[in-house]
Amino acid sequence: MAKLKVALYWAASCGGCEIAQLAIGDKLLKLAEAADIVFWPVAIDAKYKDVEAMPDKSIDACLFNGAIRNSEQEHMAKMLREKSKIMIAYGSCAYEGCIPGLANLFNRQMIFERVYIETQSTDNKNNILPQTSCQVPEGELTLPEFYDTVKTLRQTVDVDYVIPGCPPEEKTTWLALEALIEGKLPPKGTVISHNAKAVCDDCPLKRDVKKIKKIYRNFNIIPEPEICLLEQGLLCQGIATRGGCGAPCPQANMPCTGCYGPVEGVIDQGAHFLSALASVIDSNDPEEIQRIIDDIPDPVGSFYRYSLPDSLLRGAIIR
Amino acid sequence: MEGEVKIGVYICNCGTNIAGTVDVKEVAKLAGGLPSVVIAKDYMYMCSDPGQNMIKEDIKQLGLNRIVVASCSPMLHEHTFRQAVQDAGLNPYLFEMANIREHCSWITEDPKLATEKAKALVSAAVRRVYYQEPLEVREVPVTPSILVVGGGIAGIQAALEVANAGHKAYLVERESSIGGHMAQFDKTFPTLDCASCIFTPLLSTVGQHPNIELMTYSEVEEISGYIGNFQAKIRKKARYVDEDKCNGCLVCVEKCPWKAVSEFDEGLSQRKAIYTPFAQAVPNVPVIDTEHCVYFLKGTCRACERFCDLKAIDFEQPDKEVEVAVGAIIVATGYDAFDPSAITNYGYGRYDNVFTALQFERMCNASGPTGGKIVLKDGSEPKNIAIIHCVGSRDKNYHEYCSRVCCMYSLKYSHLIKEKIENAEVYQFYIDMRCFGKGYEEFYERLSNEEVKFIRGKASEVTDRARTEEEQGKLVVVAEDSLMSALIRVPVDMVILSTALEARSDAAAVARLFNISRSADGFFLERHPKLDPVATTTDGIFIVGCAQGPKDIPDTVAQASAAAARVLAMISQGKVEIEAATAVIDEELCSGCKICNLLCPYSAITFDEEKKVSRVNEVLCKACGVCVAACPSAAITGKHFTTEQIMAEIEGVLA
Structure with missing residues (x-):
């Protein structure tokens, strides 16, 4: 049997997904037995032009992590889609937008002003902001265009599978890779997890x-x-989050923050958690209710930490 | 679902109600072009027989399997069309209604905008109906008993009707005796029947009826359940008199040395601290008013206890809570009389001889504070009396509505005054005389011949500042006589204010308790103003009498009987149809987080400890959707309100 061809790419992400991919440990050897890795910027020195030169659909599967923040990432997502038979959104950024997606509470101008001008550690007397093109004596310099909004991979190209998590647990990654290697992939569109x-279904805490x-x-x-941590007043989002991770966080006394995304069939994870939470606030007195919910830190960051670009609202409307 | 979806869309013109504003042809054209729509047309009256037959024919001829009717509110005709669809062999839940009348043509002036809105609503309904699924209507047995709340004439009539038909009625009254406002009346218009003569026999019938369980001095605290199967928690407040021991001799009342103002006599007399509100009270068991009883205030006295041979006085009596199961509830909580001290220029509370209508009613009553004599504060007989109509009614500052009974009782007062005081002069200051009931116009005619002076004009002021000799020591009613276009001043000895009937001050809380709505005037809202005037939007809960709006005794009695007939129909059917659109939990998705467990108001959700999943008992589920919204895993689906259906509807509106 011919070896599979696999590509791995990173867009707007933190690098944690690469660590998660390496975390499968000796299973990497099994992967190497079954597949040639043709493109992996973190580990292999290949250029974009090498990918460009590959025939369409010559890559069997692309594991794409990171959200789509700028034109370069969009370009690569589209190119890899063309070159790959199977496109897999790997990790929460590609799946739902994740932490980079929280920037959708602002637009490009606000982000630039904050990052390049307002922050106290910035010394930018001439208020210079990134430009897509700039003339210097040596010629033209270009930068990718920074978009107003962060998009998920699915909002950019057709995606076949999702491997959830921030980052995905080792066993989730291997569940998908094993299925790929053995040619036993589930129906298109599946979010692959155990x-x-x-998460409550995985969680051994008493509820x-x-x-x-x-x-x-x-x-x-x-x-x-x-x-159960939620019963104790910690905003554990296990109730609204897809399981399969094995609930490691609640077992270490840390509330689930929701990184595996919504449960199958749920359209808006944050709204579902919010609605459930609102249902169990134990008071009928409006003032007391207000006092209780005033303790919720950063509501958008709490409820939509991983899913803002993929939510119904997608972000803030800025006028 | 069988094969291809074929949708039929019908746009109702509703005469000109819809077609006058909405371009129905254009809406039908749009609908015709929507996916899966096989036929779309408009018709003059969809709810008429030919309209319904058109749907039935099309279902048969064209093999339609989804129907959308764009017409009025589903409150009005959803049932009609569901029935039509069912007659043609289609499951009624494969029908969807778009409200393009109440939600569109009636409230949107610009025809262009109205048409756009109608299109959006129709496109939403079409996209939604695509995903609708057949559901089975379920039936539940009806508990053959009724709770009647309020023991005035409305509640009494309703309770008697049901009890006489052989079913149990629980009659709950907040005061210590049933009777309500009618018990305060002297004569009733237009026949001048003595109110007590016709009413007290009813009171004692209620008191002795084997099928009526009377709970006076009691209030409903909580209602749960649903049509056919309500549970009511009722608090029986402590009377401090044992109802089982007391024989109604009222020696305790006689011996009680402490007095308070009589509410029943509208403040014109005093009662004891232990009292029955009136002589024919039912039950004839007194109650201790703890705010005026010196034993409760200071721990001394106990005169009543000493004189009671039956040892019926019990200062330690606690409030009791009872729970009853009933199939239906009739709310007959009546009205409050408008407090005219709000209208300062009429001088009520400031001038001794300005009385409210109810005070005057008590004064005329033979068992009232003056033994039926019409007297001024100083005990002398008035020679001239002014009656001011519409005090608090037909007045933008207070209530815009007409209280419907004031013209008639004002006429009745004229007659009573003429009867009791020789050569008395009576002035009626009215806006319009509204004598619309059976025998009412004739009564007006009769009074016109009794030399009553009718002055058309709203009185602006009652004052004691005399301008002439003649006005000295009198109350002067200042008014515009609009027939003569002249300002007039009429000096009189006594002024009677024909005060409005208004919604009870606690109507909002009562509405919440029974989950019913109120109209803008504060009274409880009927399901339909013409076709369903006694039902409410909550199935199994009915409203009667002045709780629904001001009305006279005949209307009240008719309405009470109507509501009783509705209840009896339910009871004789023995079962009611209940919502098929229940919630269902997908065990494949439920993680057993238990969020939903406590939320269900009908206790329909249980937890399966073995499988670690929650489960909905469909018989108990009332399809409120609380658990559906709360489930963080979308494991609970509200049938007929699935995420797919709702999203399709939203997309339809936005399309």
Whole structure:
């Protein structure tokens, strides 16, 4: 059997996905047995022109991580789509926009002003902002265009599979790679993970009916062991988050922040968590309710930490 | 679902109600071009027989399997069209209604905008109906009993109708006796029947009826359940008199040394701290007013206890909570009389001889504070009396509506005054005389011949500042006589204010308790102003009497009987159809997080400890959708309101 050809690429991301890919450890050898890695900027010195030269659909599968923040990333996403038979959104940024996607609360101008002018550590007397092109004595210099909004990979090109997580757990990565190697991929569109149910299904903590009188941040309390963190007032999003990760965070007394994205069939993860949370606030007194929810730190960042660009609202409307 | 989706769309003109504003042809044209739409047409009246037959024919001829009707509110005709669709062999849940009348043509002036809006609503309904699925309507048994809230004439009539038909009625009254406002009246218009003569026999019938469980001095605290199967929690407030022991001798009342203002006599007399509101009270068991009883205030006295041979006085009596199961609820909580002290220029509360209508009613009553004599504060007999109409009614500053009974009781007062005081002069200051009921116009005619002076004009002021000798020591009513176009000043001894009927001050809380709506005037809102005037938007809960709006006794009795007939129909059917659109939990998606468990208002959700999933009991589910919205995993689906259907509807509106 001919070896598979696999490409891996990074767009707007932190590099954590590459670490996660390496974290499969000795299984990398199994991957290497079954597949040639034809493009992987983090590890292999290949140029864009090398990819450009590949015939269409000559790559069997592309694992694409990172969101689409600028024109270079969009260009690469489109090119890799053309060259690959299977396009896999790897990790939360490619899947839902993730942390880079929180920038959708602002537009390009606001981000540039903040980053290149306002921050205290910046010394930019001439208020110089990035330009897509600039003439210097040596000729023209170009930069990719920074977009107003962050998009997910699916909002940019056709995506066949999703491997969720920020970053994906080792076992989730291998679940997908193994299926790829063995030619047993699920139907197109599948979000590949060990569990279609919420994290609670993986989580061994004891749960009862929920009634929340006070919301805590992680550093406010030392939670009781073995009891559902949400019941204790920590904003554990396991109830609204796809399982399959094995619930490592709640088991380490850290509330789930929702990185595996929505449960199968859910359209807006943040809205679903918000709606569920609103249902279990234990008060009928409007003032007390207000006091309780005032303790929620950074609502958008809490509820939409990973999913803002993929949510119904996609971001803030800036006028 | 079988094969290809074939949608039929019908745009109703509703005469000119819709077609006068909306270009129905254009809407039909748009609908015709939408995906899966096989036929789209407009018709004069879709709800008429020919309109319904058109749908049935098309279903048969064209093999339609989804129907959209764009017409009025589903409140009005959803049932009609669902029935039509069902008659043609289609599941009624494969029908969807777009409201292009109440939500569109009636409220949008610009025909262009109205047409665009109608198109958006139709396109939403078409896209939604595509995803609709057949559902089975379920039936539940009806508990053959009723809760009647309010023991005035409305509640009494309703309770008696149901009880006489052989079913249990729980009649709950907030005061210590049933009777309500009618018990305060002297005579009733236009026949001048003595109110007590016709009413007190009813009171005692209620008190003794084997099928009526009377709960006076009680309030409904909580309602749960649904049509056919309500549970009501009722708090029986402590009377401090044991109802089972008391024989109604009222020695305790006689011996009680402490007094308070009589509410029943509208403040014109005093009652004891232990009292029954009136002589024919039902039940004839007194109640201790803890705000005036010196034992409760200071711990001394206990006179009533000492004199009660039956040991019925019980200062330690606690409030009791009882729970009853009923199939339906009739709300008959009545009205409040408008407090005229708000209209300062009429001087109520400032001048001794300005009375409210109800005060005057008590004064005329033979068992009232003056033994039926019409007297001024100083005990003397008035010679001339002015009656001012529309106090608080037909007045933008207070209530814009007409209270419907004031003209008639004002006429009745004229007659009573003429009867009781020889040569009395009576002036009626009216805006319009509204004598619309059976025998009412004749009564007006009769009074016109009794030398009552009718002055058409709203009184602007009642003052004691005399301008002439003649006005000295009198109350002067200042008004415009609009027939003579002259300002007039009429000196009188007594002024009666024909005060408005208004919604109870706690109507908002009562509406919340029973989950019913109120109209802008504050009264409870009927399901349909003409075709369903006693039902509410909550199935199984009915409204009767002045709680629904001001009305006279005959209308109240008719309405109470109508509501009772509705309840009896339910009971004799023995079952009611309930919502098929229940919630269902997909066990493949439920992670057992238990978010939904406590939320269900009908306790329909249980947790399966073995499988670690939650489950909805479909018999108990009332399709409120609370759990559907709360489920963070979208494991719960509200049938007929699936995410797919709702998203399609939104996309349709935005398309």
